[in-house]
Each structure stands twice: as C-alpha cells, then as structure tokens.
Amino acid sequence: MAIRERLSGNEAVAYAIKQVNPDVMPAFPITPSTEIPQYVANYIANGEIDTEFIHVESEHSAMSATIGASAAGARAITATSSCGMALMWEELYVAASNRLPIVLALVNRALSGPININADHSDSMGARDSGWIQIYAESNQEVYDNFIQAFPIAEDKRVHLPVMVCQDGFITSHGVENILLVEDDRVKSFVGEYEPEHYLLNPEEKMAVGPYAVSNYYMETKRAQRQAMIQARAVILETAARFEEMTGRKYGFFEEYQMEDAEYAVVIIGSAAGTCKAAINEIRNTTGKKVGLIKIRVFRPFPEEEIARALSGVKAAAIMDRSEMFSATSGPLGAEVRAALYQARSEVEVVNYFYGLGGRDITVSDFKVVYENLETIARTHVVTGMYEYIGLRSEQSEEV
C-alpha cells in the first residue's frame, strides 16, 4: 500500500533521496532548491541514510564534485536552481560528454537579470543543449515519481547520461500537496543497487576519464553522445512502464489531456498545465468546445514525431513558453514544436505565447483567452505573428 502524505515538492524530492540513499551528494544552497540539501543533511545527521554530503563553496564545485564522485563509481546527485545552475554550466557539459549517470534535482527559477527568485524555465531551457536528459513535472507527485525514475534511466547501459529532474520554483517546490509515496523497499528495488561497469576506483581496471579530444575525434564523440540520447527514448518509456506496474501511475514523453477529439490545443511544460486543465474542464462543461492540452514531460530527448502526431488532428495550437531565448521570434518550446510540425508537413495553425516569466501568474481566464484566440486563428487563418504574450502590460495592441 502506498503511503499517503502531504509534502511540498522539495520535501518530496528529499524524501525520494532518502529512499534511494545515494552514495554522494555535493550541494550548495540556492533559493528555491535550498530545502532539498537541507532535508538531506537532516536525514544524514539523524543517521537515517549514509550518503556522503560534501559542503562545497559554490555550484561550480558542487557539479565538479558530483562528476568526480560519479566517475569514481558512486551514485552521485546534487540539487540547484537558476544562477546556481548557471555557475555549473561548464560542468553540465562535462557530465554529459563523460557519460556520467548523475541525477540533478532542479527547481526552476528565472535567471538574472533582473534578479528574480520566482518560477520560470530560463535556467533549464538555457541548458537544453548541454546533453542532459530533461524531465519536467506538473505536480509534487510527478516530481517525486520522476526523481525515482531518473536513476534507472541515467544508469541504463544504453543511456549513461545525466538527468535533470525539473519542477517549478515555489509553485510546486514550496506548495504542499497530497502525495502518494512508494514504500522504501519498493523504491530501493526499483532503482536497484548501482553497479557501474567501469569506474576510477576499480583496482582491477586501468581507466582515464575526460581526455583531450582533438578535432579528429570530437565530432565522432558528439555523434556517439547523440546515440545515447536517441536510445534514451526507449529506456524512458520502459522505465515508465515499470513504474506504472509498481504504482499504477502512467507516464510517457508527454501527457495528453482531453486530446481525443480536441480541435484547439495548448502545449505547455510544468505546473501551469494544472491551471490549463481547469480551464479545459470549464470550457468543455459550459460550451462543449473541443479544447485539449499536451503537457511536455520529457523535453530532452525531444519527442518530435510523437508531438506532431498528437497535434495532427487539431485546427490550431498554442505553444506556451515560460522562458525567453531572444531569437526575437519564438521561445524554445515554440521553436521545437514548430520544427516538429514542419517536418511532419503539418498544416496546424500555431501561435507561440510567452507567459509566466519571472513568476508572473497565469490564470484560468488567461487560458480561456488563449483558446478563444485559437478559435479565431482557425477560422481566419490569420496568425498575428510568431509570438504573443500573456499578462504583459503594453501600450500596443500587438507585440509582434
């Protein structure tokens, strides 16, 4: 029987860490992820787990120590947010290219500047090209479930890539929700003992990690790294299936909500999907209009074909970005979904929205306006431009 609890997202991740009992956790505090290492430090101080906690002087060191521990053969994790992850930047790429199965609990927060501590995806979206698998959550339950699944994905021989388990700062990290926890022994058997095949502390095998690779090798190395990301697709789905067997909770690359007959769809990442679902229920109950949602769970590897297929029946779609990328055209999710639709020769009308930057609220009414706009676009076939905003104060009627 699952354990019923009420936990914040940070508590849920810390509890999962306690259940996994990883070998090493180097970490440096930063809002809003600070509580995760704090709770883990408590577990260690109380003798509940024997994880080696390393007090480092910065996030640059936190990721460096995590990489060192992982290369040495330890199951190594860390947690961070925003500018903390920005300080890890160099090492993020090293972790991925050295093919180390590190798990990072990321609590999404806007990057400076202006300095801001609230939820947006600019930290993880900036790291989308670093070679990490990225898994996002709508709720505390999902971030807990994703965190447990991250270990078998990262450590699978076909993958050997680091995994970033993301949740929205404050909204889920500090918001307390009902949650179903898996029993300790079942979590332990789900993630298994970590037994790396090659590791630096193995006295039986000589090994060097992270050598210099000149231009004659770099390109082949990157192609091999891409192969791991391609192979991660199957492993992510297999792990989700195994998790469903254990808990009954179903996961995939994304969740389709009311998409069976949907004519107008929103594509979104993270906690705002919950608000969108409330809007969908209200619209369907009051007007019968066929509105639906695709909530991206796995952003890396990007499920391009699957998303194009899921959107193939809709008339118009709104791709919602919670971070800027200053291409001056679209946001990161907007660009990737558009590329997926183009490749699939899709004729779906698409508009890209920026919402929730730096923690700006998004409401059920906002989503109703989005769906109304989609109806207009589908009828007139006039998309006002590459992108629009939700909740932006402006003297202009259009921002494009």
Add this chain to the structure above:
Amino acid sequence: MANEKIYDRINEQSPWQDITEGNKIFEAATSRDFCTGEWRTATPVWDADKCKQCLLCTPVCPDSSIPVTAGKRESFDYDHCKGCGICAKVCPFGAIGMREGK
C-alpha cells in the same frame, strides 16, 4: 596483445561507433605514447661536464622528462620535454642552458 597501443584500436580513421563511451581510456600512462615534445619552442641543453648530479632538476620537471638511472640523471627525454625552462632556472651550476627552437 601485449604491445598493442591505444591508437592501434582507436585512431583518426575510426568510425564513431568505435569511440569509447565518453572517450574513456582503459589503459594507464598513455601520454608516453604521444610525442608531445613537438610543442616545444625552447630547448634545454645539458652540459654533462658542469653537472654535479645534485638531482635538483629532476623533481621540478613538470613532464618527468629528466630520466634518472642508478642515482644519476641522463639526457633529456625530448619526446616529452615542453621546454618550460624550470630545470635551467633551478640548476645551481649553470649546467642547463636554454636554446631557442626545438
């Protein structure tokens, strides 16, 4: 094979499928197999007559390029010496001079 070198297995003709995961090298001391001395732009020259075999130069060499046999230093390992000049600086007897070029 006992004498097989890492570049016999992975080299500039290898397809990407042959590259080890994360470029890991399952061998030790492979740097010996690569002639990195060719980076050198200045070269230490050892004057055996002035040398008192005090061995101050050997431990300061960052590339272990001053071999010692039976308590006595030998000529430089020019396959790996980068010409940094620390040995010349540390020698109390002027037995190491620096020459420009390789």
